[in-house]
Amino acid sequence: xxxxxxxxxxxxxxxxxxxxxxxxxxxNSFLLGDIVINLPKAQRQTADHGFTLNEELGxxxxxxxxxxxxxxxxxSRYQKNKMESKERELLYAIIPKSSLTMQEDFNQ
Numbered sequence: 001x002x003x004x005x006x007x008x009x010x011x012x013x014x015x016x017x018x019x020x021x022x023x024x025x026x027x028n029s030f031l032l033g034d035i036v037i038n039l040p041k042a043q044r045q046t047a048d049h050g051f052t053l054n055e056e057l058g059x060x061x062x063x064x065x066x067x068x069x070x071x072x073x074x075x076s077r078y079q080k081n082k083m084e085s086k087e088r089e090l091l092y093a094i095i096p097k098s099s100l101t102m103q104e105d106f107n108q
Contacts, residue, residue: 009038009041010038010041011037011038011041011042011045011060012035012036012037012038012042012060012061012063012064013035013036013038013064014033014034014035014036014064014065014067014068015033015034015035015036016032016033016067016068017031017032017033018032018033020070021069021070032065032068032069033068035061035064035065035068036064037057037060037061037064042056042057042060043056051100055091055095055100058091058094058095059087059091062087062090062091062094063083063087066083066086066087066090071083071086
Protein backbone atom coordinates (compact mmCIF):
# COMPACT_ATOMS: atom_id res chain seq x y z
CA UNK A 1 0.00 0.00 0.00
CA UNK A 2 2.92 2.28 0.79
CA UNK A 3 4.43 2.54 -2.71
CA UNK A 4 1.70 1.74 -5.21
CA UNK A 5 -1.51 2.51 -3.34
CA UNK A 6 -2.57 -1.13 -3.74
CA UNK A 7 -3.28 -3.26 -0.68
CA UNK A 8 -1.52 -6.44 -1.84
CA UNK A 9 2.01 -7.68 -2.30
CA UNK A 10 3.65 -7.01 -5.64
CA UNK A 11 6.39 -8.98 -7.33
CA UNK A 12 8.61 -6.07 -8.36
CA UNK A 13 8.95 -2.37 -7.53
CA UNK A 14 10.94 0.22 -9.43
CA UNK A 15 12.17 3.48 -7.94
CA UNK A 16 13.36 5.75 -10.77
CA UNK A 17 15.85 8.51 -10.10
CA UNK A 18 14.59 10.57 -13.03
CA UNK A 19 11.03 11.69 -13.72
CA UNK A 20 11.68 12.04 -17.46
CA UNK A 21 13.97 10.38 -19.98
CA UNK A 22 15.20 13.87 -20.88
CA UNK A 23 16.82 14.12 -17.43
CA UNK A 24 19.05 11.08 -17.96
CA UNK A 25 22.71 12.13 -18.41
CA UNK A 26 24.12 11.73 -21.90
CA UNK A 27 27.35 10.09 -20.74
CA ASN A 28 27.68 6.33 -20.41
CA SER A 29 27.89 6.25 -16.62
CA PHE A 30 24.66 6.83 -14.71
CA LEU A 31 22.10 5.12 -12.53
CA LEU A 32 18.45 4.79 -13.55
CA GLY A 33 17.14 3.89 -10.10
CA ASP A 34 16.48 0.85 -7.96
CA ILE A 35 14.59 -2.36 -8.66
CA VAL A 36 13.32 -4.45 -5.76
CA ILE A 37 12.12 -8.00 -6.44
CA ASN A 38 9.89 -9.78 -3.93
CA LEU A 39 11.61 -13.18 -4.02
CA PRO A 40 8.94 -15.14 -2.10
CA LYS A 41 6.22 -13.84 -4.46
CA ALA A 42 8.42 -14.55 -7.48
CA GLN A 43 8.89 -18.13 -6.28
CA ARG A 44 5.13 -18.57 -5.79
CA GLN A 45 4.19 -17.27 -9.23
CA THR A 46 6.64 -19.38 -11.25
CA ALA A 47 3.96 -22.06 -11.65
CA ASP A 48 1.39 -19.48 -12.80
CA HIS A 49 3.73 -18.21 -15.51
CA GLY A 50 5.27 -21.58 -16.34
CA PHE A 51 8.75 -20.21 -15.62
CA THR A 52 11.72 -21.58 -13.77
CA LEU A 53 12.78 -19.29 -10.94
CA ASN A 54 15.67 -17.90 -13.02
CA GLU A 55 13.30 -17.11 -15.91
CA GLU A 56 10.84 -15.44 -13.53
CA LEU A 57 13.60 -13.32 -12.02
CA GLY A 58 14.83 -12.35 -15.50
CA UNK A 59 11.33 -11.30 -16.50
CA UNK A 60 10.81 -9.31 -13.28
CA UNK A 61 14.16 -7.58 -13.74
CA UNK A 62 13.20 -6.63 -17.31
CA UNK A 63 9.77 -5.47 -16.13
CA UNK A 64 11.36 -3.29 -13.45
CA UNK A 65 13.94 -1.90 -15.87
CA UNK A 66 11.25 -0.92 -18.36
CA UNK A 67 9.47 0.99 -15.61
CA UNK A 68 12.74 2.83 -14.88
CA UNK A 69 12.93 4.05 -18.47
CA UNK A 70 9.34 5.21 -18.64
CA UNK A 71 7.16 2.26 -19.64
CA UNK A 72 3.89 2.07 -17.68
CA UNK A 73 1.42 -0.75 -18.34
CA UNK A 74 -1.18 0.86 -16.07
CA UNK A 75 -1.67 4.02 -18.18
CA SER A 76 -3.56 2.52 -21.09
CA ARG A 77 -4.17 -0.66 -23.08
CA TYR A 78 -1.80 0.64 -25.75
CA GLN A 79 0.98 1.20 -23.18
CA LYS A 80 0.33 -2.24 -21.67
CA ASN A 81 0.66 -3.93 -25.07
CA LYS A 82 3.78 -1.92 -25.88
CA MET A 83 5.42 -2.88 -22.57
CA GLU A 84 4.48 -6.55 -22.90
CA SER A 85 5.94 -6.66 -26.40
CA LYS A 86 9.21 -5.12 -25.19
CA GLU A 87 9.32 -7.55 -22.23
CA ARG A 88 9.09 -10.53 -24.60
CA GLU A 89 11.69 -9.05 -26.95
CA LEU A 90 14.19 -8.49 -24.14
CA LEU A 91 13.51 -11.81 -22.42
CA TYR A 92 14.07 -13.66 -25.70
CA ALA A 93 17.30 -11.71 -26.18
CA ILE A 94 18.75 -13.03 -22.92
CA ILE A 95 17.07 -16.47 -22.88
CA PRO A 96 16.44 -18.09 -26.26
CA LYS A 97 12.71 -18.67 -26.77
CA SER A 98 13.32 -22.35 -27.43
CA SER A 99 14.96 -22.69 -24.00
CA LEU A 100 12.15 -21.08 -22.02
CA THR A 101 9.89 -23.34 -20.01
CA MET A 102 7.10 -20.73 -19.93
CA GLN A 103 3.62 -20.87 -21.27
CA GLU A 104 3.14 -19.10 -24.63
CA ASP A 105 1.59 -15.91 -23.19
CA PHE A 106 3.39 -15.02 -19.98
CA ASN A 107 2.05 -11.48 -19.59
CA GLN A 108 -0.98 -11.53 -17.35
